[in-house]
Amino acid sequence: MKNLSAIVLLFLISIAFGQWGLSQEIDLLIKGGHVIDARNKIDAKMDVAIAEGRILKVARNIPTDNARKVIDASSYYVAPGLIDPHTHVFVGSNSGFADGFNSVSPDDITLKAGITTVVDAGTSGWRNFPVFKEQVIDRSTTRVLSFLNIAGSGMTGFPSEENVNDMDARITAQVIGQYPDIIVGIKIGHYRGSDWIPFDRALEAGRVADVPLLVECHLPLLPLEGILERMRPGDIYTHTYCRASDRECLLDDDLKIRPYVLEAQQKGVCFDVGHGGGMFHFDIAIPALEQGLLPNSFGSDLHRYSMNSGMKNMLDIMSKFLNMGMDLKDIISRATWNTAVSIKREDLGNLSEGAVADVVVLSLREGEFGFIDTKRNKLTGKQKLEAELTIREGKVVWDLNGMAANERL
Numbered sequence: 001m002k003n004l005s006a007i008v009l010l011f012l013i014s015i016a017f018g019q020w021g022l023s024q025e026i027d028l029l030i031k032g033g034h035v036i037d038a039r040n041k042i043d044a045k046m047d048v049a050i051a052e053g054r055i056l057k058v059a060r061n062i063p064t065d066n067a068r069k070v071i072d073a074s075s076y077y078v079a080p081g082l083i084d085p086h087t088h089v090f091v092g093s094n095s096g097f098a099d100g101f102n103s104v105s106p107d108d109i110t111l112k113a114g115i116t117t118v119v120d121a122g123t124s125g126w127r128n129f130p131v132f133k134e135q136v137i138d139r140s141t142t143r144v145l146s147f148l149n150i151a152g153s154g155m156t157g158f159p160s161e162e163n164v165n166d167m168d169a170r171i172t173a174q175v176i177g178q179y180p181d182i183i184v185g186i187k188i189g190h191y192r193g194s195d196w197i198p199f200d201r202a203l204e205a206g207r208v209a210d211v212p213l214l215v216e217c218h219l220p221l222l223p224l225e226g227i228l229e230r231m232r233p234g235d236i237y238t239h240t241y242c243r244a245s246d247r248e249c250l251l252d253d254d255l256k257i258r259p260y261v262l263e264a265q266q267k268g269v270c271f272d273v274g275h276g277g278g279m280f281h282f283d284i285a286i287p288a289l290e291q292g293l294l295p296n297s298f299g300s301d302l303h304r305y306s307m308n309s310g311m312k313n314m315l316d317i318m319s320k321f322l323n324m325g326m327d328l329k330d331i332i333s334r335a336t337w338n339t340a341v342s343i344k345r346e347d348l349g350n351l352s353e354g355a356v357a358d359v360v361v362l363s364l365r366e367g368e369f370g371f372i373d374t375k376r377n378k379l380t381g382k383q384k385l386e387a388e389l390t391i392r393e394g395k396v397v398w399d400l401n402g403m404a405a406n407e408r409l
């Protein structure tokens with residue numbers, strides 16, 4: 001009898017909470033868009049209700065009565081805010097990248113491309129991370145996360161960036177532990193030597209802090225096979241689709257994927273695009289895709305020079321893959337949920353009830369569009385993704401055509 005009463009009580013509570021969920025004030029109601037949310041296996045026309053910066057509900061036909069603002073998204077796709085896992089946003093007044101002029105302010109480029117989270121790829125190290133945080137991370141509308149460079153001062157260029165004596169696994173792991181909400185991993189990037197000490201120290205820091213390692217492979221004297229062998233499941237290799245002078249290409253001279261690349265893929269190494277200003281080539285990407293080497297994420301390698309070359313932003317990279325034959329749902333899933341999982345941030349990249357309301361409304365334009373790689377080769381395509389509306393923590397931060405604006409009287 002006691003048990004029965006408890007069940008009835010629980011039932012009444014659940015009804016009460018259900019009612020509350022529907023009757024609560026909705027700040028923003030996005031109606032009728034094609035929702036793609038891989039985390040919740042949604043690929044259908046749905047409404048998305050947002051309240052107090054969080055996802056309140058995703059369902060068919062949510063009533064508009066309690067909504068302060070209703071947006072008609074019936075011609076559009078609706079997805080979690082995109083995550084760009086490879087950027088350089090530690091902008092400052094120095095020459096170079098770290099606290100430097102080669103980096104860019106994230107909000108200048110991300111929001112208009114539907115990107116609500118970026119991960120900075122080791123532009124800072126443990127020494128200058130506090131400056132990065134105060135100067136950029138704390139001031140940006142875009143959520144800025146970080147892969148901390150194993151080099152103590154991050155990307156300061158040669159020779160200081162390559163000083164092995166300033167690659168300290170213990171302190172690096174300690175600083176990662178101090179900022180668990182911001183630092184999601186470790187990075188090894190530029191090193192021209194032939195010993196494995198920097199790589200092994202980066203791995204050691206990753207092991208101690210229990211975070212993935214991002215390998216931005218400007219490591220000309222370290223063989224690719226050894227790099228991939230050392231990488232653990234969940235570690236991320238970026239600059240996947242290129243033939244460059246400072247690394248071995250993932251494809252051999254006959255454009256076949258090298259066997260140890262396939263082995264790495266099977267063991268769970270994640271492959272990121274890392275387009276950049278010189279690191280994405282159609283003549284590598286197309287055969288790689290045909291043989292099943294799909295990107296887990298679409299990192300742009302955003303910096304002052306890449307963004308004005310063949311690389312525009314991460315959304316443009318996603319359009320490239322769409323026109324190379326990848327499926328739209330798959331692309332959006334990888335650019336949101338897969339990327340969130342790879343940086344161990346499963347609170348992001350999804351539209352679960354209660355999740356932060358980072359949302360993008362995308363249009364899929366039809367026409368004739370040119371896409372350029374970093375050798376200035378052009379691919380002509382018929383579809384292009386465009387960010388109509390970007391919402392960050394429930395607030396509209398980009399509205400291309402006034403979708404959420406008030407009608408003029």
Ligand SMILES: [Zn+2]
Pocket residue numbers: 086087088121216301
């Ligand atoms: Zn980079």
